[in-house]
Amino acid sequence: MSDHVMTKADIEAAEHLQHAHVEPKDFLSRYVFSIDHKYIGKQFLWAGLLFLLFGGLLAMLIRWQWAFPAQPVPVVGKALFPNSGGAITPPAYNTIFTMHGLIMVFFAITPLMIGAFGNYCIPLLIGARDMAFPRLNMYSFWTFVISQALVIASFFVELGSAAAGWTTYPPLSTNVGTPGHGQSLVVLALFVTGIASIMGAVNYITTVIRFRAPGMTWFRMPATVWGLWLTSILNLLFVPVLGSAGILLLFDRNFGTQFFVTGAAGGIGDPILFQHLFWIFGHPEVYILILPVWGFLIDFMSFFSRKPAYWFKGSVYAMISVSVLSAVVYGHHMFVSGMSPLLGQAFMLLTLVISVPAEILFLNWLHTMWKGSIRLTVPMLFALGTVFVFGLGGLTGIYLGTISTDLYLHDTMWVVGHFHLTMASAAFIGSFGALYFWFPKMYGRMTNETLGKVHFWFSVIGVTAVFCGQLLAGYNGQQRRLYDPFQYTYIQHLRDLNKFTSYFAFAMAIGQLSFVVNFFHSIFAGKKAPKNPWDVGTLEWTECDSPPVYHNFDKVPIVLRGPHEYNNPDVLAKTGRDWIGQTEQLPGDEVGLDAVAAE
Amino acid sequence: MKSLQRVLTVVGAASAVLATTGFAFADPIPETTIWGLPRDASVEGHRVDWLIKTTNGFVILLFVVMCVWMGIAVLKHNKDHKAEYDHGDSKHHIAVAMGISALIFFVVDGNLWFNSTIDVNSTFWNHEAADKDPNAVRIEINAHQWAWDARYAGADGKFNTKDDIVTTNDVRVPVGAPVVLQLASTDVIHSFYLPNFRIKQDAAPGMINRMWFKAKETGDFDIGCTQHCGIHHYKMKARLTVLEPAAYKNWLAEMGTQLSLARSEAANANDKGANWGWEWKRHDDNSDARNGAVSEAEHDHDHKVAAQAGGDR
Numbered sequence: 001m002s003d004h005v006m007t008k009a010d011i012e013a014a015e016h017l018q019h020a021h022v023e024p025k026d027f028l029s030r031y032v033f034s035i036d037h038k039y040i041g042k043q044f045l046w047a048g049l050l051f052l053l054f055g056g057l058l059a060m061l062i063r064w065q066w067a068f069p070a071q072p073v074p075v076v077g078k079a080l081f082p083n084s085g086g087a088i089t090p091p092a093y094n095t096i097f098t099m100h101g102l103i104m105v106f107f108a109i110t111p112l113m114i115g116a117f118g119n120y121c122i123p124l125l126i127g128a129r130d131m132a133f134p135r136l137n138m139y140s141f142w143t144f145v146i147s148q149a150l151v152i153a154s155f156f157v158e159l160g161s162a163a164a165g166w167t168t169y170p171p172l173s174t175n176v177g178t179p180g181h182g183q184s185l186v187v188l189a190l191f192v193t194g195i196a197s198i199m200g201a202v203n204y205i206t207t208v209i210r211f212r213a214p215g216m217t218w219f220r221m222p223a224t225v226w227g228l229w230l231t232s233i234l235n236l237l238f239v240p241v242l243g244s245a246g247i248l249l250l251f252d253r254n255f256g257t258q259f260f261v262t263g264a265a266g267g268i269g270d271p272i273l274f275q276h277l278f279w280i281f282g283h284p285e286v287y288i289l290i291l292p293v294w295g296f297l298i299d300f301m302s303f304f305s306r307k308p309a310y311w312f313k314g315s316v317y318a319m320i321s322v323s324v325l326s327a328v329v330y331g332h333h334m335f336v337s338g339m340s341p342l343l344g345q346a347f348m349l350l351t352l353v354i355s356v357p358a359e360i361l362f363l364n365w366l367h368t369m370w371k372g373s374i375r376l377t378v379p380m381l382f383a384l385g386t387v388f389v390f391g392l393g394g395l396t397g398i399y400l401g402t403i404s405t406d407l408y409l410h411d412t413m414w415v416v417g418h419f420h421l422t423m424a425s426a427a428f429i430g431s432f433g434a435l436y437f438w439f440p441k442m443y444g445r446m447t448n449e450t451l452g453k454v455h456f457w458f459s460v461i462g463v464t465a466v467f468c469g470q471l472l473a474g475y476n477g478q479q480r481r482l483y484d485p486f487q488y489t490y491i492q493h494l495r496d497l498n499k500f501t502s503y504f505a506f507a508m509a510i511g512q513l514s515f516v517v518n519f520f521h522s523i524f525a526g527k528k529a530p531k532n533p534w535d536v537g538t539l540e541w542t543e544c545d546s547p548p549v550y551h552n553f554d555k556v557p558i559v560l561r562g563p564h565e566y567n568n569p570d571v572l573a574k575t576g577r578d579w580i581g582q583t584e585q586l587p588g589d590e591v592g593l594d595a596v597a598a599e
Numbered sequence: 600m601k602s603l604q605r606v607l608t609v610v611g612a613a614s615a616v617l618a619t620t621g622f623a624f625a626d627p628i629p630e631t632t633i634w635g636l637p638r639d640a641s642v643e644g645h646r647v648d649w650l651i652k653t654t655n656g657f658v659i660l661l662f663v664v665m666c667v668w669m670g671i672a673v674l675k676h677n678k679d680h681k682a683e684y685d686h687g688d689s690k691h692h693i694a695v696a697m698g699i700s701a702l703i704f705f706v707v708d709g710n711l712w713f714n715s716t717i718d719v720n721s722t723f724w725n726h727e728a729a730d731k732d733p734n735a736v737r738i739e740i741n742a743h744q745w746a747w748d749a750r751y752a753g754a755d756g757k758f759n760t761k762d763d764i765v766t767t768n769d770v771r772v773p774v775g776a777p778v779v780l781q782l783a784s785t786d787v788i789h790s791f792y793l794p795n796f797r798i799k800q801d802a803a804p805g806m807i808n809r810m811w812f813k814a815k816e817t818g819d820f821d822i823g824c825t826q827h828c829g830i831h832h833y834k835m836k837a838r839l840t841v842l843e844p845a846a847y848k849n850w851l852a853e854m855g856t857q858l859s860l861a862r863s864e865a866a867n868a869n870d871k872g873a874n875w876g877w878e879w880k881r882h883d884d885n886s887d888a889r890n891g892a893v894s895e896a897e898h899d900h901d902h903k904v905a906a907q908a909g910g911d912r
Contacts, residue, residue, distance in 0.1 A: 398658070399654060403724075490629070
């Protein structure tokens with residue numbers, strides 16, 4: 001790829017492949033069933049943020065319950081739980097934590113990180129005029145909306161929504177443990193959202209392979225695109241496994257099959273089979289939800305340290321290695337399920353091997369900052385915060401990948417703290433950083449920096465305190481998913497710990513108002529954004545206005561260099577700037593296109 | 600009045616006797632500090648504690664290095680000076696990055712892998728050695744929503760016979776002897792968790808799982824459920840009582856006597872619900888006993904079903 005020489009023919013082929021769509025005039029195709037990736041990206045953003053609010057409020061109810069078990073919930077309690085005087089009941093609690101998990105994973109972080117930024121960024125960052133399959137893209141979003149509607153509907157049927165935990169283990173998730181249509185509707189919602197994910201994944205993968213602008217070689221792509229592309233591959237490979245488990249479970253629930261049913265209820269099915277299917281998907285899923293953030297971090301560290309990304313290829317290879325390894329480590333979720341000892345030890349070794357690419361990524365982020373010229377913009381603050389919480393989350397994971405320590409810590413609050421630091425904190429804080437970064441491009445207006453910093457401090461201090469509190473509770477042995485943890489003698493002394501953790505959670509939630517205010521205020525009344533407010537060289541900033549025109553690029557851009565050229569002495573000497581666009585020809589270097597060879 | 604007093608005296612004396620011989624519950628001793636692991640009451644728990652604590656050391660060190668590195672970079676390498684133009688992809692740079700990663704991997708992950716492999720093979724998952732120990736105490740545990748039933752083999756040493764001793768949420772074991780458990784579940788998946796012994800194991804319907812531990816001190820401890828098992832998951836709590844070997848023997852004998860009295864009542868003689876046990880699964884029997892928890896009467900029939908299901912798997 002590095003010896004690729006662009007010819008006029010390549011450029012003509014690119015123009016032909018990506019003919020400019022004409023912006024539709026009618027309301028429906030413009031604002032509802034839009035096929036414009038930028039608009040669909042924003043639709044996913046709103047859908048994700050709304051469900052983030054929903055999932056976040058459920059989290060607050062859980063925290064209330066752990067701080068003040070079975071005491072009436074203030075303000076909303078009477079309305080939500082009228083039959084218990086405003087207190088959360090055990091069945092309600094089970095629904096709350098189950099739906100908190102499912103909503104956050106599948107209906108908040110996925111649309112936000114992959115739906116919004118995948119759609120918005122991929123074509124712009126690789127120099128494409130739209131996705132490879134714009135209409136499929138629209139179907140993907142509206143299929144996703146159907147899945148969200150199913151989730152909402154599940155709360156209004158008799159016996160309420162799903163209550164078998166986000167992992168949905170049978171037999172509890174079959175009619176044996178969770179009767180009623182709520183659980184079925186939620187499993188169906190997972191299946192439908194899986195279809196939306198697969199449609200998106202096919203689109204992203206194809207777009208990146210086929211629609212890169214002339215000269216946009218693989219290693220000239222921003223790391224953001226790498227992260228989103230690898231995530232899409234994992235989605236395409238592993239979401240179908242979840243889909244198959246979901247379909248079998250729906251059959252067990254509604255049509256009398258017994259794939260997973262056994263025990264006193266009859267049946268010779270195998271509940272453990274479901275765990276295998278779930279985690280074959282489930283472990284790649286946690287990387288699905290972090291790879292895009294790793295991409296953001298690699299780019300932002302370089303952009304805001306005004307320094308090339310340190311060993312960029314190493315970071316990309318590390319992301320590829322993690323993607324491959326993610327497929328062969330899932331057994332560490334099942335160490336205490338009765339797994340064969342030999343298999344368990346194989347999974348332990350493979351899991352620990354993931355440390356190596358993770359360390360490469362961390363070292364490259366840190367090295368990129370070192371001797372940089374760091375600008376503490378809001379996106380950079382969020383990037384630093386992401387490294388901080390992901391560091392905590394990653395390091396606390398090695399105890400769980402190791403069998404003997406997992407025997408104690410498995411399914412305790414330690415696990416909850418660990419995965420909330422990685423796939424929740426790092427994923428959300430990284431995505432918020434990305435939102436602050438691309439907001440000027442999306443809405444053509446700048447966000448308020450002070451409010452952004454307030455949001456940053458509330459979020460990072462909040463998640464650190466809350467999830468370290470959970471780690472500590474787990475270290476003391478507190479099990480997860482307990483309606484009232486203080487039934488047990490050995491964790492009686494954790495009442496204050498759980499209370500303080502909840503106070504931090506409430507404070508963090510209130511702090512999110514700074515984001516809400518900032519978001520709405522900036523959309524309508526923010527300062528007009530210049531074309532390239534961050535002085536970076538990637539295509540969306542150098543080739544497009546803020547916001548970009550409907551077809552993104554009047555002419556398909558011709559890419560000459562990678563995305564991380566900062567403080568290049570040659571560029572400094574010739575232009576006086578510390579950055580250069582990916583398409584920009586240096587004065588004195590103008591050459592015929594036929595002779596432009598990739599570096 | 601007098602007779603009541605006499606009854607009370609007798610009851611009081613009886614409870615005193617029971618308390619000393621281990622018939623009565625005492626509450627587990629509460630923990631005092633949030634900054635540590637709960638009390639370790641097992642002979643082998645120190646292996647887990649040591650590995651957790653050494654890893655804590657490594658993890659804190661790495662995290663502090665990361666934070667200091669980031670902190671200095673933010674404070675020192677700010678916009679007051681130009682950034683160094685360095686792609687970090689020279690052979691030297693790559694060698695340093697790979698070297699640091701390899702060092703961390705071999706020291707931190709290597710320590711975890713090496714010790715955990717030894718601990719798992721020699722101890723935690725070495726059910727064979729525990730089961731072969733002549734002092735081993737064998738207990739079958741059947742979980743159901745939302746209680747733990749325990750079954751002792753009784754005087755004949757065989758499970759699933761008339762003299763089995765069955766308790767609910769009350770597991771008693773002698774100190775210092777390996778306690779070998781086989782776990783099954785009637786309905787959904789539960790997980791048998793002994794925080795003070797650093798172990799847990801799922802109890803799933805259709806299969807028999809194993810775990811073992813050895814108590815190093817007498818006392819009362821919590822048994823918890825760590826697998827979400829429905830509405831009253833949080834109440835699925837049982838008591839583990841570790842007794843001196845003599846007290847344990849007394850308790851088992853007394854339970855046997857009470858049981859034979861109860862059995863003599865016609866109503867209880869054919870109580871299938873109480874006969875959920877299974878033949879003790881030998882340590883070298885790796886067949887997957889589906890429908891492990893079956894009633895005595897249906898045992899033969901279900902054994903065939905079990906064999907078929909195992910084959911299908």
